[in-house]
Amino acid sequence: QSASEPASLPAEDISTNSNGPKQDSLFDDDPEDLFAEATEEVSLDSPERDVLLSDGPSPAITPITPPTSVLTPRIGLHDDMFTHSSFDEVKIEEEEGGDSFDIHISVSDPEKVGDGMNAYMAYKVTTKTSISLFKSHEFSVKRRFSDFLGLHSKLASKYLHIGYIVPPCAGKKHWMTKVKVGKEDQSSNEFVEKRRSALERYLMRTVKLPVLLKDPDVLQFLESSELPRAVSTQALSSAGLLRMVNKAAEAVNKMTIKMNESDAWFEEKQQHFENLDVQLRKLHASMESLVLHRKELSVNTAQFAKSAAMLGNSEDHTALSRALSQLAEVEEKIDQLHQDQANADFYLFSELLGDYVRLITAVKGVFDHRMKTWQKWQDTQMLLQKKREAEAKLQFNNKPDKLQQAKDEIKELEGKVEQGEREFEQISKTIRKEVSRFEKERVKDFKTIIIKYLESLVQTQQQLIKYWDAFLPEAKAIS
Amino acid sequence: RLTNGWLPRAVNVDLQTDATLQVDISDALSERDKVKFTVHTKSTLPNFKQNEFSVVRQHEEFIWLHDSFVENEEYAGYIKLQKLGEGEGSMTKEEFTKMKQELEAEYLAIFKKTVAMHEVFLCRVAAHPVLRKDLNFHVFLEYNQDLSVRGKNKKEKLEDFFKNVVKSATDVDDFFEHEKTFLLEYHNRVKDASAKSDRMIRSHKNAADDINRIASSLYTLGTQDSTDLCKFFLKVSELFEKTRKIEARVAADEDLKLADLLKYYLRESQAAKDLLYRRSRALVDYENANKALDKARAKNRDVLQAETSQQLCCHKFEKISESAKQELVDFKTRRVAAFRKNLVELAELELKHAKVPFQRHSSDTTILNIE
Numbered sequence: 001q002s003a004s005e006p007a008s009l010p011a012e013d014i015s016t017n018s019n020g021p022k023q024d025s026l027f028d029d030d031p032e033d034l035f036a037e038a039t040e041e042v043s044l045d046s047p048e049r050d051v052l053l054s055d056g057p058s059p060a061i062t063p064i065t066p067p068t069s070v071l072t073p074r075i076g077l078h079d080d081m082f083t084h085s086s087f088d089e090v091k092i093e094e095e096e097g098g099d100s101f102d103i104h105i106s107v108s109d110p111e112k113v114g115d116g117m118n119a120y121m122a123y124k125v126t127t128k129t130s131i132s133l134f135k136s137h138e139f140s141v142k143r144r145f146s147d148f149l150g151l152h153s154k155l156a157s158k159y160l161h162i163g164y165i166v167p168p169c170a171g172k173k174h175w176m177t178k179v180k181v182g183k184e185d186q187s188s189n190e191f192v193e194k195r196r197s198a199l200e201r202y203l204m205r206t207v208k209l210p211v212l213l214k215d216p217d218v219l220q221f222l223e224s225s226e227l228p229r230a231v232s233t234q235a236l237s238s239a240g241l242l243r244m245v246n247k248a249a250e251a252v253n254k255m256t257i258k259m260n261e262s263d264a265w266f267e268e269k270q271q272h273f274e275n276l277d278v279q280l281r282k283l284h285a286s287m288e289s290l291v292l293h294r295k296e297l298s299v300n301t302a303q304f305a306k307s308a309a310m311l312g313n314s315e316d317h318t319a320l321s322r323a324l325s326q327l328a329e330v331e332e333k334i335d336q337l338h339q340d341q342a343n344a345d346f347y348l349f350s351e352l353l354g355d356y357v358r359l360i361t362a363v364k365g366v367f368d369h370r371m372k373t374w375q376k377w378q379d380t381q382m383l384l385q386k387k388r389e390a391e392a393k394l395q396f397n398n399k400p401d402k403l404q405q406a407k408d409e410i411k412e413l414e415g416k417v418e419q420g421e422r423e424f425e426q427i428s429k430t431i432r433k434e435v436s437r438f439e440k441e442r443v444k445d446f447k448t449i450i451i452k453y454l455e456s457l458v459q460t461q462q463q464l465i466k467y468w469d470a471f472l473p474e475a476k477a478i479s
Numbered sequence: 480r481l482t483n484g485w486l487p488r489a490v491n492v493d494l495q496t497d498a499t500l501q502v503d504i505s506d507a508l509s510e511r512d513k514v515k516f517t518v519h520t521k522s523t524l525p526n527f528k529q530n531e532f533s534v535v536r537q538h539e540e541f542i543w544l545h546d547s548f549v550e551n552e553e554y555a556g557y558i559k560l561q562k563l564g565e566g567e568g569s570m571t572k573e574e575f576t577k578m579k580q581e582l583e584a585e586y587l588a589i590f591k592k593t594v595a596m597h598e599v600f601l602c603r604v605a606a607h608p609v610l611r612k613d614l615n616f617h618v619f620l621e622y623n624q625d626l627s628v629r630g631k632n633k634k635e636k637l638e639d640f641f642k643n644v645v646k647s648a649t650d651v652d653d654f655f656e657h658e659k660t661f662l663l664e665y666h667n668r669v670k671d672a673s674a675k676s677d678r679m680i681r682s683h684k685n686a687a688d689d690i691n692r693i694a695s696s697l698y699t700l701g702t703q704d705s706t707d708l709c710k711f712f713l714k715v716s717e718l719f720e721k722t723r724k725i726e727a728r729v730a731a732d733e734d735l736k737l738a739d740l741l742k743y744y745l746r747e748s749q750a751a752k753d754l755l756y757r758r759s760r761a762l763v764d765y766e767n768a769n770k771a772l773d774k775a776r777a778k779n780r781d782v783l784q785a786e787t788s789q790q791l792c793c794h795k796f797e798k799i800s801e802s803a804k805q806e807l808v809d810f811k812t813r814r815v816a817a818f819r820k821n822l823v824e825l826a827e828l829e830l831k832h833a834k835v836p837f838q839r840h841s842s843d844t845t846i847l848n849i850e
Contacts, residue, residue, distance in 0.1 A: 272705060276700075276704070279700050280700075282696050283693065283696040283697065286689055286692040287693060289689045290690060290693065293685040296682045297679065297682035297683055297685075297686055300675065300681075303675050304672070304676050304678070307668070307675040307676075308672055310668050311665075311669060311671075314661070315665070317811065317815045320815050323818070439706055442706070442708070443707050443708050446708055450711075450715055461833050461834075461835075464833040468826050468833065469830060472830065476823055478822070
């Protein structure tokens with residue numbers, strides 16, 4: 001199953017194990033089995049199983065060249081607020097137990113490893129938790145960007161097609177676009193911080209899904225000191241993604257079934273997410289524009305401050321000269337304020353919206369999978385029907401050898417039809433639960449983060465009052 | 480319509496208005512494609528028939544008055560008044576209509592600027608010891624019919640004379656030396672500050688526009704969403720709308736108090752520089768006349784003519800020097816006062832806006848935390 005490794009990999013321990021899910025016997029033997037909901041048995045070899053990655057190419061390593069020094073991420077005023085905001089605690093409400101657990105994951109200390117073409121960024125992933133699933137209460141590992149993508153790839157391949165809204169991880173393409181458009185380079189502190197923050201949010205969202213939290217790949221990712229290199233067997237190129245999307249669209253077109261009661265829920269929800277998608281994208285675009293303009297404002301204010309200082313220097317009236325210098329100082333402080341506010345705009349609000357735009361893509365994908373599951377079931381049913389007709393013909397024409405074969409095939413198909421129906425019902429059930437969970441999360445996320453954001457606006461206002469209050473007497477002192 | 484109520488008294492405090500002549504714009508009416516200013520005069524001067532009177536004037540008539548000063552040779556020794564309506568102060572008919580139709584607040588801000596500019600111009604004239612006696616000015620104030628002036632389109636070209644002035648002309652007057660150096664640097668710095676302040680304010684306006692769009696999107700989300708977020712989004716949309724208003728007003732006030740101030744003194748410092756140019760030119764003429772006189776005396780030909788010419792140049796130079804000195808001293812006084820006033824007002828307005836309670840924290844968060 002393992003593809004050939006790219007030549008540019010650094011010389012580290014690369015185990016070429018398959019990257020399928022590990023059968024974690026430790027977990028199976030756990031007498032408590034805290035999570036009672038049955039895990040669907042995933043057939044790894046099923047050819048129809050498609051992989052939905054959020055975007056971007058394979059997790060193969062793209063050489064990057066950040067500076068050699070250890071990069072300290074730029075810590076904004078509200079560093080803690082940004083990423084840890086709604087993730088202060090993850091309480092996993094047990095459906096049948098009522099116990100609650102908490103887990104907190106942080107991604108920190110981005111560090112360049114290696115040199116030249118083989119260099120990459122490594123991040124420290126620290127988990128603090130009281131959940132007994134884990135071997136200890138607090139532990140750290142080192143992970144690189146491709147490890148995150150690899151994790152997502154595995155989870156997507158296992159869970160998306162059975163109806164779980166697997167949180168997307170922004171892929172390489174997303175970050176490349178940022179580099180091109182945003183005039184940032186990969187080594188800039190800001191870029192590193194953005195990525196670090198995004199990866200942290202990704203992990204936190206992932207563990208919020210009970211089914212993912214107990215997934216062996218997730219546990220391994222968080223706990224194992226060594227991780228097998230992510231290989232791109234299940235990587236989806238953009239062409240592949242397009243193919244999948246087209247197939248889903250075809251499936252929808254072929255669907256001529258009359259909508260019954262339960263389907264109305266799905267239709268309604270799909271429409272809801274369509275609308276939400278449109279609105280969130282619009283809001284996101286406006287927010288990104290605000291971030292840009294706020295940063296511009298910061299830069300222009302700084303420039304004005306310098307200019308005002310120069311003007312103060314050339315002013316030959318002493319008191320006015322001093323007042324102008326004070327004005328320059330105030331403006332300088334204000335430019336920092338604008339910069340901080342722009343960070344709040346971005347890390348709190350804009351990234352929230354970006355995350356949800358991507359999440360909703362995953363939601364839509366899950367609905368599409370349901371369609372395809374239904375289609376598969378229908379196709380199998382039709383095939384069975386044909387076989388039965390063929391069998392009847394054979395019986396009529398009295399061909400005993402072929403008849404037996406036909407009967408065998410029919411038996412097999414009947415089993416498959418039953419399985420198809422089961423799968424369809426299961427995915428429908430899962431989606432209903434998942435959507436309910438997702439919506440609850442969404443409400444909580446938006447409320448928590450937006451309130452924090454509004455607080456940032458209030459804080460900015462209060463700072464402004466301080467600064468101008470201090471300046472006013474200076475201006476009045478001009479005589 | 481803007482009436483007396485909100486217009487600050489003594490728009491530009493650097494101009495001492497005394498009882499003998501007080502001028503202000505008491506009313507301003509914006510019609511479809513033009514603005515009508517009500518010019519109100521209070522005076523004890525015998526030149527006027529009444530002690531208090533008003534006339535209605537349009538922009539073109541202000542221009543007429545301004546041009547009449549510029550063309551008057553007698554006024555060469557004074558810092559030329561700034562031309563009105565170059566750029567930000569006045570707008571084309573289309574812009575005006577569009578403004579009115581769109582955001583009333585923005586329109587109001589621009590309108591304020593226009594009126595302020597015109598009033599400043601009049602007060603300058605009224606405060607000037609010589610210009611206030613100008614006949615055209617009195618006509619402008621008193622004559623209650625249309626002045627029926629055609630709009631003029633003048634281009635004033637001024638050469639950079641400093642580069643051509645022969646430095647051998649010993650300009651021993653320290654005052655003017657200092658002024659020259661000072662003005663050159665000051666003018667450049669004010670130019671830079673003016674440009675930077677414009678850019679800063681533009682960014683501010685852009686941000687306000689974004690916030691506007693965000694408020695709309697949030698509102699739409701609030702009407703569409705099926706979860707608890709409905710009410711929440713609507714409330715947040717309100718708060719964003721409040722923020723937008725604040726940001727827009729801050730930008731408008733910065734424009735009025737800071738950007739306009741800098742633009743004004745950019746032009747004033749240029750005008751002061753021009754005055755110095757004219758003085759230098761007069762000096763060169765005087766020196767040339769001296770040389771011509773020496774030559775004439777040596778050849779003993781046209782001596783009288785040369786003497787007359789020299790005396791004229793001398794007189795002109797001395798006159799211009801005297802008035803220039805006073806103008807430049809006044810320039811400093813006015814500048815300091817104007818900056819003081821505008822900086823104080825800027826700080827007060829910034830404080831006023833920063834203190835707007837767009838989120839009364841405790842009460843609002845309970846509203847926001849609707850379960």
